[in-house]
Amino acid sequence: MVGSIVLFGPPGAGKGTQAGRIVELTSKPQVSTGDMLRAAVKSGSPMGLAAKEYMDAGLLVPDDVIIGLIQERLQEDDAGQGVLFDGFPRTIPQAESLEQIATVSSVISIEVPDDAIVDRIVGRRMDPETGEIFHVQFKPAPPEIEDRLIQRPDDTEETVRSRLEAYHNQTAPLADWYSDRGLLIRIDGNASINQVGVSVERAISRIL
Ligand code: AP5
Numbered sequence: 001m002v003g004s005i006v007l008f009g010p011p012g013a014g015k016g017t018q019a020g021r022i023v024e025l026t027s028k029p030q031v032s033t034g035d036m037l038r039a040a041v042k043s044g045s046p047m048g049l050a051a052k053e054y055m056d057a058g059l060l061v062p063d064d065v066i067i068g069l070i071q072e073r074l075q076e077d078d079a080g081q082g083v084l085f086d087g088f089p090r091t092i093p094q095a096e097s098l099e100q101i102a103t104v105s106s107v108i109s110i111e112v113p114d115d116a117i118v119d120r121i122v123g124r125r126m127d128p129e130t131g132e133i134f135h136v137q138f139k140p141a142p143p144e145i146e147d148r149l150i151q152r153p154d155d156t157e158e159t160v161r162s163r164l165e166a167y168h169n170q171t172a173p174l175a176d177w178y179s180d181r182g183l184l185i186r187i188d189g190n191a192s193i194n195q196v197g198v199s200v201e202r203a204i205s206r207i208l
Contacts, residue, residue: 003103004082009110032086058162110189125149
């Protein structure tokens, strides 16, 4: 049986954009730690308020908070056949904790160079009603919903630099960690959304 799949890559690589297709193909629920943290921020919970300070500064939220969120999420009924992790794990301690509680079958790494990331993040817009992700240039929203689109508070050029630094220092070493375990599938994310989608579908057909 195929266990959980990890969608891995730098901020703005296109993980959220490609996740929907993987959910369709695998029937595994998407578990995005970024979305879970944003929901906690919105709820005004003490954990959400503490996490917001890290997120706004482009820093990673501490491992114990993230691992607690994931442990709780994996108790839910829909997680029994594995899930699609989006944005988790992001540090080696997170990956080691995950190893104790779930089986990871494959890690799909969407690879995008830093110079393409800044434009993607600064131009990102989200539809708060559906959660759909758009981009002012690369994936424009239909004009009738343009007025309601929002921009994430951490999607500024300054914060992107800190997020990229956190990625290179703390998250990128995980690629080798998973490669050593024979689980890493690298795909070129520096292509159009549709071309990346084709590569993602190919990767999924190797996994299923
Ligand atoms: P999170 O929400 O996970 O943010 P991220 O990893 O920085 O990833 P993004 O959501 O920014 O990017 P994405 O890869 O999903 O790209 P998208 O598809 O939207 O985390 C936010 C914060 O929460 C972190 O900074 C941290 O503080 C905290 N956090 C979360 N998880 C954590 C963890 N495990 N441990 C510790 N802290 C954690 O695409 C981006 C844009 O580009 C969109 O506009 C899209 O339309 C466009 N686009 C997508 N693909 C293409 C393409 N091929 N060509 C052109 N444009 C494209």
